[in-house]
Amino acid sequence: MKRNTFYLLAGIVALAEVGIFWLSVELERPILIQVAFVLGVLLLYAARRAVEERIEDERTAMITQKAALRTLEVFWVAFFAISLGSAVVAFSRPLGLRPPHPGPPGTAPPDVLELPFIGGFALFQMALLCLMIFLYVGFRMYYARKYGEWDTDEEQD
Amino acid sequence: MKNRIKVYRAMHDLTQEGLANELGVTRQTILAIEKGKYDPSLELAFKIARFFGVAIEEIFLYGDATERK
Numbered sequence: 001m002k003r004n005t006f007y008l009l010a011g012i013v014a015l016a017e018v019g020i021f022w023l024s025v026e027l028e029r030p031i032l033i034q035v036a037f038v039l040g041v042l043l044l045y046a047a048r049r050a051v052e053e054r055i056e057d058e059r060t061a062m063i064t065q066k067a068a069l070r071t072l073e074v075f076w077v078a079f080f081a082i083s084l085g086s087a088v089v090a091f092s093r094p095l096g097l098r099p100p101h102p103g104p105p106g107t108a109p110p111d112v113l114e115l116p117f118i119g120g121f122a123l124f125q126m127a128l129l130c131l132m133i134f135l136y137v138g139f140r141m142y143y144a145r146k147y148g149e150w151d152t153d154e155e156q157d
Numbered sequence: 158m159k160n161r162i163k164v165y166r167a168m169h170d171l172t173q174e175g176l177a178n179e180l181g182v183t184r185q186t187i188l189a190i191e192k193g194k195y196d197p198s199l200e201l202a203f204k205i206a207r208f209f210g211v212a213i214e215e216i217f218l219y220g221d222a223t224e225r226k
Contacts, residue, residue, distance in 0.1 A: 055180040059195050148189030153173070 001050045009047050012041045062149055067139035075132050082128070158196050159218045162187070165209045182203050 017033070017040050024033035048055075144150070165177055173191070177184040182201065189195035197205070206213040 054177070054181065054183050057186050058198050058201060059186040059189060060183065137184075146194070148192055148194035149185060151185070151188055151192060151194070153188055 001047060001052060003051055003053045003055055006047050006051050010044055013044055014039070059147055060125055063140065063143045063149070066143045070139040071132060071136040074135055078131060079128065159193060160216055161218070162191050162205065162216060165211070165216060169209065172174060176208075179208060 017036060020036040021033045024030060024036075162176075166173070171179075173187040174184045177187045180187075180201065184199075186195065190197050202217055204211055206216050209216065
């Protein structure tokens, strides 16, 4: 398989995943997108191994390592700061489930922290994941540029 | 680190792509080494030198050797 064919396949898989995500939401079946996502990753992994042209060597491995390390260094600070803020919110009110009975008529329900809505939590996780991906892509581009990924010379078309 | 890969490539009538294929690396890596943007690992440096059949110091010029050459 040619390198460009692989990139084309990756784009098609990404589009298919978006479509399956939409379908999964419509059918209210989370397992659909979860299975599709894992299968997509496995497919791309297999396709990457089938690429005939060499796309990885010691330089690309070094770029990947540096980008991953910098991402981790920055991300854990952001993650810890956000988690600290969340912990403050969590501990600022009594923890617990709202009682099943609202209490005697005319009395206000006790001020307890609502359990986080699972969809909101999922979106929060997705936002953090996006932050991590953006950081990684940014660092990857920075180091790729530093180590001559997009340099051209007289041999290039 | 400066190097003379381009010279040796020309002597052996090799393109960057050709040399990259011989050494099992990408063409961009050869380009990055030639431009001094990436210092190869010791293993790759020896591979390059052995491929051209010369000592490693003939290809890679480290420190003071850069001025002397």
